[in-house]
Amino acid sequence: MTLATLLITAGRITSKEQLVAELWIAQPPRRASAAVHVYLSQLRKFLVSAGDHEGQAIATKPSGYMFRFHGAGYDVSDFQALIRTGRAHHHEGRHEAALEAFERALLLVRGPVLDGMAEGPALSAIATWAEEERLGCIELCVEARTALGRHREVISLLRGLIEEYPLRESFYRQLMLVLYRSERQAEALRVYRSAQQVLRAELGLEPCRSLRRLHQAILTSDSLLDLPLAG
Structure with missing residues (x-):
């Protein structure tokens, strides 16, 4: 959940208090701050083994931590971009192009977002948002097919x-x-x-x-x- 919390706030600072809230909700342990340090250390090691050779993916800031992609892809960003493209095509009457964009967006959804771990406030919110966006995209696909007479x-x-x-x-x-x-x-x-x-x-x-x-x-x-x- 440490990685998930940093990912949903990528490019922005996540405070230690936010991490504690996501990890333990309303019942943090007495040494929650120390535990966060341990989790972050373990996460950094994992990311280095996964290809973050310079160990720069997680930056420590005075007020917290920031996850940086360094040019890596992010399905959420791609999903949103495809939805915007599809909507633009749809409004212009280009329904085949719109349908293609919406279907490509749905291919990026491989299952429930944060399945089994979305218990903290921010993670729960992003999981709810992602499901609503997926359903909205399905509706747009149906609209495009309907506009095409299919x-x-x-x-x-x-x-x-x-x-x-x-x-x-x-x-x-x-x-x-x-x-x-x-x-x-x-x-x-x-x-x-x-x-x-x-x-x-x-x-x-x-x-x-x-x-x-x-x-x-x-x-x-x-x-x-x-x-x-x-x-």
């Missing part, structure tokens, strides 16, 4: 996502739209009723405004739903 490709994907994330209304919205555009209006309406039942049971809430509007548009076969960028 509706049937995403139906099974969206059904699985709804099963896994039953409170994420955007997946219901996307599934309703692609079912409607696949000439499966009745199924699209059943998806809305399912979302309504889940949200009422779990949260005591009605579906969000955009989901209700889409439901009404499907009921009336609104011609706007036939436009490539409708959502």
Whole structure:
């Protein structure tokens, strides 16, 4: 967790107090400061054995420690850059290029970020953020495929996502739209009723405004739903 904490703050100073908070949360040992020094020493040795021959990856500063990449790649940065590229293509109507960028971004996600170690406040926050970014990227992939008219490709994907994330209304919205555009209006309406039942049971809430509007548009076969960028 020492390395993970330094990685998520790479290029910025991490104080000793922050490291203690991530390593032991609210119950640090009496000699937590000494233990941090030991962990950092062990980490430096590991990094040297892994290729940091000058031992400069972790710099000691007056107020803490800083991890430096020295030109090494960082999947998080690449992921964010690809999302930005994909969004730009999407807004310009270049949906094939957008889809390629989004799919390349998802290939960088090899599993849950910090799986099994995200217990401290900063690590928990970055793990939550990473999962939200991944789901957002999946939504963008679906939007790009939908804009390209490839509706049937995403139906099974969206059904699985709804099963896994039953409170994420955007997946219901996307599934309703692609079912409607696949000439499966009745199924699209059943998806809305399912979302309504889940949200009422779990949260005591009605579906969000955009989901209700889409439901009404499907009921009336609104011609706007036939436009490539409708959502």
